[in-house]
Amino acid sequence: MYAFERTNKAKKPIKQRAIESNRQIRIKDIAARAKVSIGTVDRVLHNRGEVAESTRKKILEIVEELNYQPNILASTLASKKSAVFATLMPQPLSEDAYWSKPSKGAQKRIAELRQYGLQMQPFMFNQGDSKSFEKEAQRILELQPDGVALAPFFKKEALRFIDQLNELNIPFVFIDSEIRDAGQLSYIGQDSYQSGLVSGKLLDMILPDGNILVIHFAREMDNQNHLIQREKAFYDWFSQQTGSPHQLFTTDVADTDDPAWEDKITDKIRSHSIKGIFVTNSKVFNVGSLLEKKEINDIKVIGHDLLKENVSYLKKGLVHFLICQRPEEQGYEAINKLFRSVVQKRTIDEKNYTSIDIITKENVDYYKEFK
Amino acid sequence: MYAFERTNKAKKPIKQRAIESNRQIRIKDIAARAKVSIGTVDRVLHNRGEVAESTRKKILEIVEELNYQPNILASTLASKKSAVFATLMPQPLSEDAYWSKPSKGAQKRIAELRQYGLQMQPFMFNQGDSKSFEKEAQRILELQPDGVALAPFFKKEALRFIDQLNELNIPFVFIDSEIRDAGQLSYIGQDSYQSGLVSGKLLDMILPDGNILVIHFAREMDNQNHLIQREKAFYDWFSQQTGSPHQLFTTDVADTDDPAWEDKITDKIRSHSIKGIFVTNSKVFNVGSLLEKKEINDIKVIGHDLLKENVSYLKKGLVHFLICQRPEEQGYEAINKLFRSVVQKRTIDEKNYTSIDIITKENVDYYKEFK
DNA sequence: TTAATTGTCGTGTTCGTACACGGAAAAATT
DNA sequence: AATTTTTCCGTGTACGAACACGACAATTAA
Numbered sequence: 001m002y003a004f005e006r007t008n009k010a011k012k013p014i015k016q017r018a019i020e021s022n023r024q025i026r027i028k029d030i031a032a033r034a035k036v037s038i039g040t041v042d043r044v045l046h047n048r049g050e051v052a053e054s055t056r057k058k059i060l061e062i063v064e065e066l067n068y069q070p071n072i073l074a075s076t077l078a079s080k081k082s083a084v085f086a087t088l089m090p091q092p093l094s095e096d097a098y099w100s101k102p103s104k105g106a107q108k109r110i111a112e113l114r115q116y117g118l119q120m121q122p123f124m125f126n127q128g129d130s131k132s133f134e135k136e137a138q139r140i141l142e143l144q145p146d147g148v149a150l151a152p153f154f155k156k157e158a159l160r161f162i163d164q165l166n167e168l169n170i171p172f173v174f175i176d177s178e179i180r181d182a183g184q185l186s187y188i189g190q191d192s193y194q195s196g197l198v199s200g201k202l203l204d205m206i207l208p209d210g211n212i213l214v215i216h217f218a219r220e221m222d223n224q225n226h227l228i229q230r231e232k233a234f235y236d237w238f239s240q241q242t243g244s245p246h247q248l249f250t251t252d253v254a255d256t257d258d259p260a261w262e263d264k265i266t267d268k269i270r271s272h273s274i275k276g277i278f279v280t281n282s283k284v285f286n287v288g289s290l291l292e293k294k295e296i297n298d299i300k301v302i303g304h305d306l307l308k309e310n311v312s313y314l315k316k317g318l319v320h321f322l323i324c325q326r327p328e329e330q331g332y333e334a335i336n337k338l339f340r341s342v343v344q345k346r347t348i349d350e351k352n353y354t355s356i357d358i359i360t361k362e363n364v365d366y367y368k369e370f371k
Numbered sequence: 372m373y374a375f376e377r378t379n380k381a382k383k384p385i386k387q388r389a390i391e392s393n394r395q396i397r398i399k400d401i402a403a404r405a406k407v408s409i410g411t412v413d414r415v416l417h418n419r420g421e422v423a424e425s426t427r428k429k430i431l432e433i434v435e436e437l438n439y440q441p442n443i444l445a446s447t448l449a450s451k452k453s454a455v456f457a458t459l460m461p462q463p464l465s466e467d468a469y470w471s472k473p474s475k476g477a478q479k480r481i482a483e484l485r486q487y488g489l490q491m492q493p494f495m496f497n498q499g500d501s502k503s504f505e506k507e508a509q510r511i512l513e514l515q516p517d518g519v520a521l522a523p524f525f526k527k528e529a530l531r532f533i534d535q536l537n538e539l540n541i542p543f544v545f546i547d548s549e550i551r552d553a554g555q556l557s558y559i560g561q562d563s564y565q566s567g568l569v570s571g572k573l574l575d576m577i578l579p580d581g582n583i584l585v586i587h588f589a590r591e592m593d594n595q596n597h598l599i600q601r602e603k604a605f606y607d608w609f610s611q612q613t614g615s616p617h618q619l620f621t622t623d624v625a626d627t628d629d630p631a632w633e634d635k636i637t638d639k640i641r642s643h644s645i646k647g648i649f650v651t652n653s654k655v656f657n658v659g660s661l662l663e664k665k666e667i668n669d670i671k672v673i674g675h676d677l678l679k680e681n682v683s684y685l686k687k688g689l690v691h692f693l694i695c696q697r698p699e700e701q702g703y704e705a706i707n708k709l710f711r712s713v714v715q716k717r718t719i720d721e722k723n724y725t726s727i728d729i730i731t732k733e734n735v736d737y738y739k740e741f742k
Numbered sequence: 743t744t745a746a747t748t749g750t751c752g753t754g755t756t757c758g759t760a761c762a763c764g765g766a767a768a769a770a771t772t
Numbered sequence: 773a774a775t776t777t778t779t780c781c782g783t784g785t786a787c788g789a790a791c792a793c794g795a796c797a798a799t800t801a802a
Contacts, residue, residue, distance in 0.1 A: 077756095410781065423781090
């Protein structure tokens with residue numbers, strides 16, 4: 001809908017005063033002060049064309065003195081710059097699955113920046129198929145975008161891709177997980193180790209006794225480094241507590257399509273007198289549904305990420321804490337970093353750990369990632 | 372520092388392609404389509420001057436059809452609109468005190484919007500003196516700003532102020548606490564009751580036995596409705612648990628300058644076998660320092676807000692949880708709402724509860740309010 | 743001495759919108 | 773029929789920055 005002011009005629013006009021005091025400094029002002037033309041100042045600011053060393057110095061001094069800040073509005077309007085970014089992320093397994101979220105965040109930032117002529121081209125690969133990763137990577141290289149945000153899911157393939165990006169001088173950011181010193185502009189994601197510590201502490205605090213089961217719901221653990229990190233930190237927490245009454249066990253569940261896993265876990269719970277469960281990723285709803293079905297309700301459960309299903313088990317009291325890493329914000333931030341670097345030419349931080357949010361039944365309804 | 376492109380000459384120029392596909396629709400395009408001049412379209416869009424009903428209709432149809440979205444950059448650049456906003460908040464008691472934060476957030480948003488010609492005029496009153504509130508309110512009325520963000524600390528005085536604002540047709544938003552149905556554009560703050568529930572749950576979870584002391588550090592409780600709400604919810608939590616092993620007590624500490632309060636609290640702890648403490652506001656550092664001094668370390672403590680001092684006791688393990696309400700984000704959001712409504716003429720949500728964040732030793736370093 | 747080259751710079755147009763001014767046509771008034 | 777008044781609409785300039793083009797002087801080469 002197109003509305004504008006028609007709806008609120010009554011509003012009084014906005015003030016047109018008091019602005020002289022902090023009037024913006026324009027290129028024009030600098031030119032006047034330096035007694036040169038606008039074109040000359042422009043050349044100095046953007047190192048275009050040639051300028052006599054003396055005038056260049058004079059202009060830079062005045063720029064400094066007057067603290068000139070370019071008007072972004074006018075700048076982007078005039079330059080008509082445009083850029084195409086590509087994202088390379090896993091195909092979400094369902095509508096509400098984890099990987100739909102970073103994508104949404106990226107879309108949001110792109111929508112906000114449409115005025116700046118930004119465009120995005122999403123590429124998605126199959127989580128279980130490194131070949132599809134390579135194929136999509138190849139398509140990105142053909143597109144030759146101005147920036148790439150990728151989840152380096154398959155390390156070997158990602159490294160090869162990155163090499164080519166570097167060669168083509170295309171900047172990129174990592175999202176979710178990271179390869180160190182690969183020439184990335186930035187990394188956006190959680191500190192997996194630290195988040196494992198948080199999980200450990202929380203479960204420890206609310207569990208007077210009984211043993212603990214750590215469950216990885218993942219097809220192959222090879223490319224799931226952050227799950228390993230979380231598990232490691234979780235174990236470390238308990239090994240650092242003196243005289244901890246808990247014993248820890250770990251299980252992998254590769255395939256939840258095969259219902260055999262349910263009995264396997266149920267047996268483990270019974271035989272090891274498990275009183276606490278930590279699921280290392282967003283698949284904790286599986287545990288919720290299992291406990292509900294088997295009517296087990298004396299187990300404390302911690303998992304990750306605010307999927308709809310997870311929230312539902314949180315509200316039912318079958319899951320006690322969800323650790324959240326603001327996936328939408330990660331997508332948003334990834335695009336934002338590319339924008340700031342590529343279009344605005346600003347320098348950006350190399351690391352960007354998102355916060356480790358603790359969500360429980362009572363605060364989940366107030367949790368919003370975005371402003 | 373002024374840098375621009377000088378630093379990264381090597382970067383290749385941004386692409387200038389593929390943009391035709393989603394080319395922006397301009398007023399010019401609409402004018403051409405409708406076979407009228409730009410001026411006419413402009414008059415229709417802004418109901419300026421008069422336009423024949425037939426052409427007006429035609430233009431609106433085309434606008435609809437082409438889904439015209441005005442270019443905000445060009446628009447604000449050309450209009451040179453400007454607005455002055457005023458904030459009315461308590462004077463922070465110290466550099467790092469709670470009330471310095473909403474102010475910082477507001478400043479931040481103002482800085483970002485400088486390009487739009489926005490200005491802010493902060494007014495601060497003495498938390499213990501309703502007269503000073505009235506005085507500052509009067510000064511705001513003299514300024515006649517285009518919008519006001521205020522913390523309605525003193526209800527009676529705030530109501531009188533708001534009446535005058537409404538009369539002058541000046542929009543305003545509440546921050547921190549709220550007066551219902553007073554004509555506000557929006558309310559930005561925490562749901563105090565809910566945050567009290569969160570505190571109750573957390574303390575309950577980590578406390579096997581022993582009694583609990585609720586402390587209000589506040590001069591007068593009359594104007595501290597949200598502290599009351601938090602306390603009420605906290606009590607409600609425990610009364611809803613069947614067979615809770617905890618008994619609750621409440622104390623007010625009006626003045627921490629008088630060191631007598633320390634003994635009073637210490638006595639209470641001893642005589643009531645207190646094992647948990649809940650401080651209803653940001654003054655929990657007082658408890659931290661007390662416990663440290665008296666070398667008491669078997670008490671679980673929950674308080675509010677990430678003041679530097681609070682964080683330091685959190686890290687020492689003397690405070691176990693801090694509930695945070697993102698005060699900077701509140702200030703930021705308050706200005707943002709005013710901007711969106713006053714300058715951009717957009718509609719905005721009436722309520723904006725900030726999230727209830729749970730902070731502990733392990734995740735505090737990763738907690739950032741802002742992107 | 744003239745032509746060609748290089749180093750410096752100014753002018754003019756553009757981006758998409760806002761808004762003032764005034765002109766022309768149509769309607770209403772003498 | 774001549775005039776005033778009203779209705780309707782087009783033109784031109786501004787916002788602040790980006791960038792292309794070419795002017796002019798100072799050098800250098802012929």
